[in-house]
Amino acid sequence: MLQERYPYWLANRAVAPNHDLEVTDKFxxxxxxxxxxxxxxxxxxxxxxxxxxxxxxxxLRAFERAAVLEHCVARFQERAEELAMALCVEAGKPIxxxxxxxxxxxxxxxxxxxxxxxxxxxxxPLDVTPRAAQYTSMWKRVPVGPCSFISPFNFPLNxxxxxxxxxxxxxxxFVLKPASFTPVGALLIGEVLxxxxxxxGAFSIxxxxxDGAEQFTTDERLKLLSFTGSPEVGWALKAKAGxxxxxxxxxxxxxxxxxxxxxxDDAVARIVFGAFYQSGQSCxxxxxxxxxxxxxxxxxxxxxxxxxxxxxxxxxxxATFVGPLITEDDALRLEGWIRAAIQRGGRLLCxxxxxxxxxxxxxxxxVPRDESIVCREAFGPVAVLSRFxxxxxxxxxxxxxxxxxxxxxxxxxxFKALRAWDTLEVGGVVVGDVPSFRVxxxxxxxxxxxxxGREGVRFAIEEMTEPRLLVIRDRR
Numbered sequence: 001m002l003q004e005r006y007p008y009w010l011a012n013r014a015v016a017p018n019h020d021l022e023v024t025d026k027f028x029x030x031x032x033x034x035x036x037x038x039x040x041x042x043x044x045x046x047x048x049x050x051x052x053x054x055x056x057x058x059x060l061r062a063f064e065r066a067a068v069l070e071h072c073v074a075r076f077q078e079r080a081e082e083l084a085m086a087l088c089v090e091a092g093k094p095i096x097x098x099x100x101x102x103x104x105x106x107x108x109x110x111x112x113x114x115x116x117x118x119x120x121x122x123x124x125p126l127d128v129t130p131r132a133a134q135y136t137s138m139w140k141r142v143p144v145g146p147c148s149f150i151s152p153f154n155f156p157l158n159x160x161x162x163x164x165x166x167x168x169x170x171x172x173x174f175v176l177k178p179a180s181f182t183p184v185g186a187l188l189i190g191e192v193l194x195x196x197x198x199x200x201g202a203f204s205i206x207x208x209x210x211d212g213a214e215q216f217t218t219d220e221r222l223k224l225l226s227f228t229g230s231p232e233v234g235w236a237l238k239a240k241a242g243x244x245x246x247x248x249x250x251x252x253x254x255x256x257x258x259x260x261x262x263x264x265d266d267a268v269a270r271i272v273f274g275a276f277y278q279s280g281q282s283c284x285x286x287x288x289x290x291x292x293x294x295x296x297x298x299x300x301x302x303x304x305x306x307x308x309x310x311x312x313x314x315x316x317x318x319a320t321f322v323g324p325l326i327t328e329d330d331a332l333r334l335e336g337w338i339r340a341a342i343q344r345g346g347r348l349l350c351x352x353x354x355x356x357x358x359x360x361x362x363x364x365x366x367v368p369r370d371e372s373i374v375c376r377e378a379f380g381p382v383a384v385l386s387r388f389x390x391x392x393x394x395x396x397x398x399x400x401x402x403x404x405x406x407x408x409x410x411x412x413x414x415f416k417a418l419r420a421w422d423t424l425e426v427g428g429v430v431v432g433d434v435p436s437f438r439v440x441x442x443x444x445x446x447x448x449x450x451x452x453g454r455e456g457v458r459f460a461i462e463e464m465t466e467p468r469l470l471v472i473r474d475r476r
Contacts, residue, residue: 001032001085001089002023002032002033002085002086002089002090002184003033004033004034005019005033005034005035005036006033006034006035006036006183006184006187007036007187008035008036008037008038008042008187008190008204008205008206008207009187009190009193009194009203009204009205009206010038010042010045010046010049010204010206011045011046011049011050011053011200011201011203011204012193012194012198012200012201012202012203012204013194014190014191014194015036015042016036017036017042018036018037019034019035019036019037020034020036020037021034021035021036021037021180021183021207022034023035023090023181023182023183023184024090025089025090025092026089026090026091026092026181026315026323026324026325026326026327026357027092027314027315027316027323027324027357027358029356029357032089032090033090033184035183035184035187035207036207037207037208037209038206038207038208038212039208040212040215042206042208043175043206043208043212043215043216044215044219046175046204046206047146047148047175047215047219047221047222048221049173049200049201049204050146050147050173050174050175050201050202050204050221050222051145051146051173051201051221052200052201053146053173053199053200053201053202054143054145054146054172054173056199056200056202057143057171057172057173057198057199057202058142058143058171059171060171060199062116062117062119063117064197065116065168065169065171066113066114066116066117066169068168068193068196068197068198069109069110069112069113069116069165069168069169070110070113071192071195071196072109072165072189072192072193072196073106073109073110073113075192075195076102076105076106076109076192077106079188079192080099080102080103080106081099082188083102083105083157083185083188084098084099084101084102085098086184086185086188087101087102087156087157087182087185088315088316089316090156090181090182090183090184090185091153091154091156091181091182091185091326092279092315092323092324092325092326092357093278093279093315093323094278094279094315094320094321094322094323095315095316095317095318095320096318096320096321097277097278097323098315101155101157101158102157104157104158104161104440105157105158105161105189107440108158108161108162108165108440108457109161109165111165111440111441111457112165112166112168112169112457112461113169115166115169115457115458115461116168116169116170118458119141119169119170119461119465120141121138121139121140121141121467122138122139123136123137123138124136124137124138124139125137126471134473134474134475134476135471135472135473135474136471136472136474137469137470137471137472138469138470138472139467139468139469139470140467140468140470141170141461141462141465141466141467141468142465142466142467142468143170143171143172143464143465144170144172144223144224144245144464144465144466145172145173145222145223145224146172146173146174146175146221146222146223147163147167147172147173147174147175147222147223147224147225147226147464148174148175148177148216148217148219148222148224148225148226148244149163149164149167149174149175149176149177149216149225149226149227150176150177150213150216150225150226150227150228150229150237151163151176151177151178151179151186151228152179152228152229153179153181153182153326154278154281154282154283154326154379155278155282156178156179156182156183156184156185156186157185157186157189158440159228159249160176160178160185160186160189161189162228162440162455162456162457162460163176163226163228163455163460164176164189164193164203165457166455166457166460166461166463166464167464168198168202169457169461170461170464170465172224172464173199173201173202173203174202174203174204175203175204175205175206175216175222176203176204176205176206177206177207177208177212177213177216178205178207179229180207180208180209180210181326181327182326183207186205187205187207189205190203190205213233213237214240217237217240217241218240218241218242220242220243220244222244223244223245224244224245224246224247224463224464225237225238225241225244225245225246225247226246226247226249226453226455226460226463227246227247227248227249228248228249228250229249229250230250230251231250231251231449231450234248234249234250234451235248235250235449238452245453245463246452246453247445247451247452247453247454247455247460247463248451248452248453249283249444249445249446249451249455250283250403250446250449250450250451251283251377251379251403251405251449251450252283252284252285252287252377252403252405252406252435252446252450253287253288253375253376253377253378253401253402253403253405254274254283254284254285254286254287254288254403254405254406254407254408254434254435254436255287255288255289255290255397255398255401255407255408255435256271256274256286256288256289256290256407256408256409256410256434256435257290257291257388257391257394257395257398257407257408257409257410257411257420258271258289258290258291258292258295258299258410259292259391259394259409259410259411259412259413259416260292260294260295261411261412261413262292262295262410262411262412263410264295264298264299264302265302266410267299267410268299268302268303268306269306270410270433270434271286271289271303271383271434272303272306272307272310273434273436274286274408274433274434274435274436274437275287275289275307275361275381275382275383275434275436276307276310276321276322276361276381276383277321277436279322279323279324279325279380279381280322280361280378280379280380280381280382281325281326281379281380282379282436283377283379283405283450284405284406284435284436284437284438285378285379285436286383286408286434286435286436287374287377287378287382287383287384288374288383288384288386288397288398288401289303289383289384289385289386290385290386290387290388290394290397290398291385291386291387291388292387292388292389292394293387293388293389296385296387300349300365300385303363303385304349304350304363307349307350307351307361307362307363308350308351308361310322310360310361312358312359312360312361312381313358321361322358322359322360322361322381323358324356324357324358325357325358325359325380326357327357328356328357330357330379330380331354331356331357331358331359331380332354334359334362334373334378334380334382335352335354335359337371337372337373337376337378337382338352338362338364338373338382340371340372340373341364341367341368341371341372341373341374341384342364344367344368344371345366345367345368346364346365346366346367346368346371346373346384347364347365347366348362348363348364349363349364349365349385350362350363351363351381351382359380359381359382360381361381362381362382362383363382363383363384363385364382364383364384364385365384365385365386366386367384367386369397369400375401375402377403391411391416391419392419392423395419395420395423395424398424398426399423399424399425401448402448402449403446403448403449403450404425404426404427404446404447404448404449404450405426405427405428405435405445405446405450405451406426406427406428406429406430406435406436406437406438406446407420407424407426407428407429407430407435408429408430408431408433408434408435408436408437409429409430409431409432410431410432410433411431411432417431425447425448426446426447426450427443427444427445427446427447427450427451427454428442428443428444440456440457441456441457441458442456443455443456443458443459444456444459445459
């Protein structure tokens with residue numbers, strides 16, 4: 001279980017001036033622990049320390065950065081069950097999903113350890129024109145400097161890891177603001193980082209009030225802002241970020257096409273997972289299921305049966321698949337969206353029952369496309385079915401969204417798969433599986449309202465570094 005109190009991390013040191021932030025067990029609502037809360041002075045001190053650490057971090061050799069990350073991998077493996085239980089309590093994440101997230105935390109740091117030794121440059125001949133006949137150039141990638149990270153509540157370990165691990169691999173000091181609902185996971189990562197030989201000021205992990213995000217965004221000593229969270233907040237922060245680079249991982253409204261030639265049993269098994277794992281609180285959760293009319297009824301009936309079999313309730317129970325949403329207000333919001341859809345002719349196929357913050361896995365059909373449950377991000381255990389007869393029309397339906405993160409296509413037709421890849425306005429197309437699929441090495445990010453830039457360890461390192469050119473003139 002959780003400790004009674006946790007400090008925050010300021011310039012590599014544990015500091016506990018208070019324990020003002022209460023962290024609740026999201027299933028019971030009981031206060032599970034208290035966490036130190038950073039004020040403006042602490043945030044300013046952390047940014048100053050990161051600026052001072054920029055030089056020492058940049059001078060770390062690749063093997064030294066890799067060694068820090070390898071130490072983290074070993075320690076996370078040793079503390080895996082502790083990390084999973086902390087996640088289960090503070091996020092309300094079912095324990096099986098919590099263990100899966102710890103595995104991804106470990107994967108992300110392990111991948112980063114390898115990438116730390118592969119930050120390459122190039123030699124570029126310049127004799128493409130007579131005036132440069134005597135010139136050669138080469139470039140290398142150098143760290144951008146101090147980075148600002150703001151991470152969300154739904155993956156408190158892995159989405160923090162997708163910022164922290166690449167920063168260490170690239171040689172960038174950082175300050176991190178974890179979500180106030182779920183700060184413990186990031187603080188536990190801080191405990192492990194503090195065991196390493198990172199230069200003083202290399203990292204600070206500071207839970208703070210929402211207005212603290214202003215300093216994380218506007219301070220000119222910070223050279224990159226990486227934010228994961230809601231589009232409303234993310235785009236507002238970008239507008240205030242000034243000259244720094246900005247990476248935004250925002251919301252989704254993921255569509256998944258099931259074509260007539262799909263293996264229905266396989267598609268049902270994967271879509272039940274993709275729609276309802278993490279209790280639907282994933283930006284690539286399956287929300288819109290678009291099924292060919294010739295297989296629609298068979299698919300729908302199998303999906304309803306599989307959905308009804310899911311256990312909702314206490315996330316600490318090994319049998320639970322759907323746990324509580326992060327707050328009861330979020331469950332109430334979704335309950336209202338479901339009712340609004342039904343009032344406009346939508347049909348409730350299963351679920352829809354709420355008990356506190358727990359909402360049963362829910363399926364709807366025949367919902368107008370302008371209803372919130374279809375066109376906005378649900379971020380909970382709800383999915384909506386619709387029919388298609390023309391594949392290109394199904395592609396257009398997926399694109400009929402403000403969001404563009406990932407999409408799934410169940411088809412055995414190679415040419416349709418390639419057409420989907422060419423046509424869908426998303427950051428990633430997953431063929432033969434759900435849009436909820438992610439491996440932590442792949443480029444991950446969205447277009448339209450879903451964000452800007454890419455994560456995935458190698459791609460995050462590219463965001464956190466910049467090319468530095470060297471030109472040599474040969475006078476011979």
